[in-house]
Amino acid sequence: xxxxxxxxxxxxxxxxxxxxxxxxFIIVLTIGLTEALFLSPEDYKQSHSVRIMYVHVPSAWISxxxxxxxxxxxxxxxxxxNKNFSLISKSLAPSGFIFNIIALVxxxxxxxxxxxxxxxWDARITSMLILALFYSMxxxxxxxxxxxxxxxxxxxxxxxxxxxxxxxxxYSVDWWSTLHQTSSVNVxxxxxxxxxxxxxxxxxxxxxxxxxxxxxxxKYNTELIKIKNKGLDRL
Amino acid sequence: xINEIISMNxxxxxxxxxxxxxxxxxxxxxxxxxxQLLKEQMKFSSKFRLLDADKIKVAKLQNINKEILEGNxxxxx
Numbered sequence: 140x141x142x143x144x145x146x147x148x149x150x151x152x153x154x155x156x157x158x159x160x161x162x163x164f165i166i167v168l169t170i171g172l173t174e175a176l177f178l179s180p181e182d183y184k185q186s187h188s189v190r191i192m193y194v195h196v197p198s199a200w201i202s203x204x205x206x207x208x209x210x211x212x213x214x215x216x217x218x219x220x221n222k223n224f225s226l227i228s229k230s231l232a233p234s235g236f237i238f239n240i241i242a243l244v245x246x247x248x249x250x251x252x253x254x255x256x257x258x259x260w261d262a263r264i265t266s267m268l269i270l271a272l273f274y275s276m277x278x279x280x281x282x283x284x285x286x287x288x289x290x291x292x293x294x295x296x297x298x299x300x301x302x303x304x305x306x307x308x309x310y311s312v313d314w315w316s317t318l319h320q321t322s323s324v325n326v327x328x329x330x331x332x333x334x335x336x337x338x339x340x341x342x343x344x345x346x347x348x349x350x351x352x353x354x355x356x357x358k359y360n361t362e363l364i365k366i367k368n369k370g371l372d373r374l
Numbered sequence: 375x376i377n378e379i380i381s382m383n384x385x386x387x388x389x390x391x392x393x394x395x396x397x398x399x400x401x402x403x404x405x406x407x408x409x410q411l412l413k414e415q416m417k418f419s420s421k422f423r424l425l426d427a428d429k430i431k432v433a434k435l436q437n438i439n440k441e442i443l444e445g446n447x448x449x450x451x
Contacts, residue, residue, distance in 0.1 A: 176393065177379070187382035190389045194396040237403050245392040252388050350400055357407045364414040371421045 150363055157356045164349040171346045174339035189336075191249040196324075197344040199242035199267065201351055203305055205235030206270060209277070210302035213295035225291045228298065229281055230358035234351040236274040243267055254318050262311035263319035266304055273301030 175193035182189035209228040216224035246264065247257045258264070277297045284290040312321045323332040330337065380386050422430070 172393070176389075181383070186385055188385040188388055190382075190385075191392045194392055198396070233403065233407070237399050241396050241399055244395055248388050248392045248395070252385055354403060354407055357411050361407070361411045361414050364411070364418050368414065368418050368421060371418070371425065 150360070153356050153359055153363075157353055157360075160349055160353045160356060164346060164353055167342060167349055168346040171339060171342040174342055179339045180335050185253060188249060188252045191245055192336075193339055193343045195242055195245040195249055196340060197347040198238040198245065200344060201347050202235050202238035202242055202270065202274075203308060205231050205238065205351060206274065206298070207302060207305055209235065210298040210305075213298040216291060217295055217299075222291065225294065226362050227355075227359065228294070230355050230362055231351075232274065232278055232281075233358060234354040236271070236278060237354075238347065238351065239267065239271045239274055243271060250318075259318050261318045262315040263308065263317050266308040266311050269304050270301065270308060273297060273304065277301070 171193070175190055179190070179193075181187045209231055212224040212228045212231075215221060216228070243264075246267070250259070251257050277294055280290060280293045280297060284293060311317060312319050324330050324337070324340070332340070380390075382389050
């Protein structure tokens with residue numbers, strides 16, 4: 140099974156996929172933006188400011204999802220000693236970090252008309268900021284440390300430690316009294332959001348997921364070529 | 375009609391700035407990633423050109439090297 144994850148085997152796929160993913164991303168994003176900005180209804184309380192949800196929520200979901208995947212892969216690289224897992228994690232991190240920043244900034248912009256403040260040291264917002272710090276440490280470690288074995292260990296430890304923060308982010312609104320509202324979209328219990336808003340939210344989530352896939356593929360190809368460049372030096 | 379879309383009951387500046395920030399972030403990350411990919415591919419091609427005939431034979435045995443040289447990573451992205 141692990142042979143499937145060998146870079147030489149999957150490069151043929153990863154090198155051809157970005158053009159199709161980019162094409163699909165542009166189509167889905169165009170539909171999503173039209174729905175989010177023009178077709179979806181305004182909220183009876185928040186009026187048009189609710190539209191910020193269509194960029195804020197998918198960004199937060201994807202940044203959490205990517206960090207969890209990085210932690211899972213890091214654990215995998217520890218157990219199975221598969222270096223490709225850390226290569227995949229490294230390629231996932233930039234888009235995860237950007238989505239984390241987008242979630243923080245758009246949340247701050249949404250906070251001003253809703254709560255009357257750009258920032259509050261509330262449990263959900265603070266824990267998202269901590270996630271951004273873990274992402275920064277993870278990305279900086281890849282830049283700072285030269286020794287490959289060492290950097291894999293350090294980044295894996297950062298990811299495994301950082302993933303403790305993920306359930307804290309998820310349940311922060313239930314565990315503490317926060318300015319941030321509780322979840323409106325739930326997998327296991329009833330979703331309290333109307334379909335006229337849920338559909339644009341789902342489309343925007345799909346568009347953002349496609350964007351992170353696009354960046355992952357391009358970054359992964361870059362990393363593989365870097366390795367091949369070193370291989371040419373050794374010939 | 376257009377004024378309504380822009381102002382959004384007074385929330386326009388918040389909504390448009392949130393969407394603009396998101397799209398600018400997307401564009402920046404895409405361009406940076408593309409530039410890094412292009413740089414590595416150019417480096418690979420120039421290194422490959424400096425190899426002697428025997429080494430080129432060895433390098434071309436790996437499909438991945440041929441794929442990089444074909445340049446389908448950049449031109450079609």
